[in-house]
Every structure is written in structure tokens, then in C-alpha cells.
Amino acid sequence: FNTIGTLNIISNHRSDARLPTTLYAGGFGGSTKSKNNKGKAKGGGRLKKKAPPNLFTPEGRMEHIKERIYAADVSPLAKLSLQKLPDGELSLDIDPNAIAVVDNFLGEELITAMRKEAESLLPSMVPSQSTRWDEETQSVVAYEKKGVLSTQIEGGTAGYEKSPRLVEYIVTLTANLSHKLNQILPDDCHLTGDEQTNKLAVCLGDGSYYDKHIDNLGGTSDSGDRRKLTALLYIQPPGSHCGQPAYPHEKVEDDPRGGYFRAYDVPEMGEVTCIAPRGDRLVVFWSDSLVHDVSPSFAPNGHDERRWALTLWFIADKAGKIRATDSQVEERHFGANTGIGKG
Ligand SMILES: O=C(O)CCC(=O)C(=O)O
Ligand SMILES: [Fe+2]
Numbered sequence: 221f222n223t224i225g226t227l228n229i230i231s232n233h234r235s236d237a238r239l240p241t242t243l244y245a246g247g248f249g250g251s252t253k254s255k256n257n258k259g260k261a262k263g264g265g266r267l268k269k270k271a272p273p274n275l276f277t278p279e280g281r282m283e284h285i286k287e288r289i290y291a292a293d294v295s296p297l298a299k300l301s302l303q304k305l306p307d308g309e310l311s312l313d314i315d316p317n318a319i320a321v322v323d324n325f326l327g328e329e330l331i332t333a334m335r336k337e338a339e340s341l342l343p344s345m346v347p348s349q350s351t352r353w354d355e356e357t358q359s360v361v362a363y364e365k366k367g368v369l370s371t372q373i374e375g376g377t378a379g380y381e382k383s384p385r386l387v388e389y390i391v392t393l394t395a396n397l398s399h400k401l402n403q404i405l406p407d408d409c410h411l412t413g414d415e416q417t418n419k420l421a422v423c424l425g426d427g428s429y430y431d432k433h434i435d436n437l438g439g440t441s442d443s444g445d446r447r448k449l450t451a452l453l454y455i456q457p458p459g460s461h462c463g464q465p466a467y468p469h470e471k472v473e474d475d476p477r478g479g480y481f482r483a484y485d486v487p488e489m490g491e492v493t494c495i496a497p498r499g500d501r502l503v504v505f506w507s508d509s510l511v512h513d514v515s516p517s518f519a520p521n522g523h524d525e526r527r528w529a530l531t532l533w534f535i536a537d538k539a540g541k542i543r544a545t546d547s548q549v550e551e552r553h554f555g556a557n558t559g560i561g562k563g
Pocket of ligand 2: 433434435512
């Protein structure tokens with residue numbers, strides 16, 4: 221995977237469009253500016269009813285996304301659990317299987333516009349690559365995922381022109397969700413706010429699926445893979461995949477379109493947690509520990525039902541550590557011969 225450095229966004233909505241404003245992920249409402257901005261009125265006065273966000277301008281959209289991030293409940297990610305260390309000792313630490321699910325994250329208007337942008341990129345998307353363990357050659361081999369196309373959203377002028385809202389989302393989420401989480405997480409889980417990597421992917425609806433995997437297996441090797449946290453945004457119409465009962469009791473069988481995100485080993489939720497790819501739903505989890513897959517995805521009523529997901533990987537900062545894969549988890553899910561998959 222490639223890591224994009226700071227994304228420069230060129231804002232072109234102004235009348236003086238030839239004098240572009242460059243917005244930097246790290247400096248735009250990022251780590252220094254947004255402390256304690258939860259619901260506070262400017263000037264410390266009474267809370268006034270806020271004007272609706274202006275989603276016609278980049279600044280308005282980014283401000284809106286930032287507000288949605290600070291309103292979202294991502295506290296499940298700070299949950300602690302008792303874990304067995306390799307020497308058998310127990311330690312209280314951040315739960316490796318924690319998941320935060322945020323519904324109606326960005327609102328119907330923005331998610332609908334983002335879907336349009338995503339679909340406009342389809343002609344440039346290519347078969348998604350994956351890796352699997354090959355018994356014959358006893359090595360990890362790359363293969364093309366059937367029925368899944370993907371691309372990486374790039375920053376810079378060219379990338380911004382192609383899909384401005386997707387770039388704005390990536391920059392704003394990177395800067396602000398990292399900042400918000402760093403305040404509630406221990407140092408070894410800290411994330412950078414100005415670097416990320418991402419993938420826009422579509423399941424074409426022919427039963428395509430993702431094998432069981434952990435996104436980042438780099439914990440024991442010097443792989444250079446610093447991906448720490450995964451944030452998936454499902455870019456479908458809000459309310460799609462609204463099966464009964466709701467999360468966390470959703471079941472794959474609830475919907476003929478399938479395409480459920482399935483997490484394994486999540487405590488108190490039974491063996492498998494099923495999460496529908498519901499439009500405008502954000503799903504956040506630890507890239508270096510959560511075992512997950514995607515059930516076969518179908519689009520029985522045509523292209524509108526195709527499963528679009530934008531994955532953003534947050535990068536561990538200098539103090540952040542990539543966990544080594546738990547050997548018992550590896551054995552339970554992938555067999556002793558480490559047929560382990562990687563996202
Ligand atoms: O689209 C999803 O729900 C999950 C995709 C995934 O696991 C991955 O890209 O690593
Ligand atoms: Fe994954």
C-alpha cells in the first residue's frame with residue numbers, strides 16, 4: 221500500500237478561484253485548534269441554535285464533517301479488557317476487538333453526493349488485490365479479488381478535482397478523528413493526524429466477498445506497515461440495509477444483498493458480530509487486531525445496490541505501536557499453518 225503524505229486541497233469555489241486556498245490536513249481544524257470545542261458557543265455565551273451547514277462550499281462541508289466527528293460516540297474504542305500475555309500473565313489493555321459503529325454519520329445530502337463522486341471514478345477502478353497463503357508453494361501469494369474493484373483517493377489538485385467531497389472527508393476525518401481519539405487513548409494507540417492511506421472499493425454484486433483477515437499483520441516484522449486504525453464508511457443511501465433487528469443484533473440472513481462486515485471474537489456478542497453495510501454508517505476498529513471478513517454481496521436490483529465502501533487507515537504516530545498477532549487468535553482462525561489473510 222502507499223501512504224499519502226499531507227493532502228493538499230485546492231479550493232475552487234471562490235470567485236478568485238485562480239488564487240487557490242491550500243488546506244492542509246494537519247493544520248485544518250487539526251490537533252492544535254479543536255480542543256474542547258464540544259457544543260461550546262463562541263465567546264462563551266449561551267448556546268445559540270446553529271445555522272445548518274453550508275454543504276455547497278468546501279469549508280462548509282469540512283466544518284460539517286468535523287462537527288459530526290465530535291458528535292460521534294467512538295468511546296467503545298477506548299474500552300479496556302483483560303488479555304493474556306504470551307507468558308500467561310493477564311493485563312488490562314485496550315480491547316483488541318473493540319468496534320465503534322456510528323449511524324447517520326454525515327447525513328443524506330452529503331453521502332448521496334459522495335456516492336455520485338464515487339461512481340464517477342468507476343472507469344478508473346481496477347480489480348482489488350489481496351493475498352493468501354498458498355499451501356503448495358508454502359508462501360504468501362497475491363491474487364485478484366473477484367468482483368471487487370478499487371482505487372486509492374489521491375490528494376493534490378488532480379485528485380481533488382476528480383472527487384472533492386471524498387478528499388475533504390479523508391482530510392477532515394484524518395485530522396479530527398485522530399485528535400479526538402488521542403485524547404482518550406493511551407500513548408501506544410496514538411495516531412497521526414496528517415497521514416493516512418485509503419481505498420475506495422465497490423463489490424459489483426456478483427457474490428463477491430472478502431476472506432477472513434487482519435488488516436495489518438506487521439506487528440512482529442519490520443514491515444513498515446504502520447496502519448493502526450481502520451475506519452470504513454459505507455456509501456449507500458442512508459437507510460439501505462436497515463434490516464431488523466438493528467446493530468448489534470443484525471444477522472447476515474436479514475438481507476438478500478448480503479455484504480455484511482463480520483467481526484470475529486468480539487466479546488459479549490457471541491462468536492460473530494454482523495454489521496450491515498448500511499448507507500452512511502461508519503465502522504471503526506483496530507487494524508492490527510480485529511479478525512474480519514465480508515459475506516457475499518449481491519445487487520439483485522441493479523447498480524444502485526452495489527456495495528460501495530471508503531476505507532481510511534489511520535497511521536500510528538511515533539509513540540504508537542503495532543500489536544503482534546496473538547498466536548492463539550491466529551491458530552483459531554487461520555490454522556497452525558498460518559493461512560492468515562491480510563487486508
Ligand atoms: O468493506 C468492508 O466492509 C471491509 C473491507 C476490508 O475488510 C478491507 O478492505 O480490508
Ligand atoms: Fe479489512
